[in-house]
Amino acid sequence: MPKEKRRxxxxxxxxxxxxxxxxxxxxxxEAVASRPKEDRPQLLFIEGRRGLVRCGxxxxxxxxxxxxxxxxxxxxxxxxxxxxxxxxxxAKLRYFAQR
Numbered sequence: 001m002p003k004e005k006r007r008x009x010x011x012x013x014x015x016x017x018x019x020x021x022x023x024x025x026x027x028x029x030e031a032v033a034s035r036p037k038e039d040r041p042q043l044l045f046i047e048g049r050r051g052l053v054r055c056g057x058x059x060x061x062x063x064x065x066x067x068x069x070x071x072x073x074x075x076x077x078x079x080x081x082x083x084x085x086x087x088x089x090x091a092k093l094r095y096f097a098q099r
Contacts, residue, residue, distance in 0.1 A: 007057040010085045011041075012095035013067050014050050016078040021046040023072045024079065028053070031066055041066075050082065052091055060084055 015024060025043050032040045041055040041063045055063040070079045085091035 006038075007086070008054050009057050009060045010044070010088055010091040011053045011055065011060065011063060011067065012050060012082040012084070012091055013053065014080050014082050015046070015072075016049075016080075018049045020072050020078060021051070024051070024070070027070050027072050028067075031070060044088070047096060050096060052088070052095075 028043055039056065039059060041053045044052045044054055053063065053067065064081050067079050067081050072078050082095050085094060
């Protein structure tokens with residue numbers, strides 16, 4: 001039986017402070033390091049305070065939970081998910097053009 005095709009989801013998030021980008025990337029990599037490589041969410045980019053993470057459609061809810069619970073520099077609540085989309089183009093239009 002063929003393996004089910006992965007459908008990507010793009011989750012937009014917002015940081016409390018735009019200077020936390022590098023620390024956010026390290027914290028995300030640490031939080032998902034135990035997952036198989038093909039199932040890990042991937043940070044695509046950070047633009048100012050907002051950024052985009054790619055994951056599989058079955059893991060979307062889990063990745064949203066991980067992002068919202070992520071601790072950066074020993075402080076909770078510094079990452080807030082804004083929304084999710086099925087394409088990068090739509091995510092950029094919805095969550096990055098509103099500035």
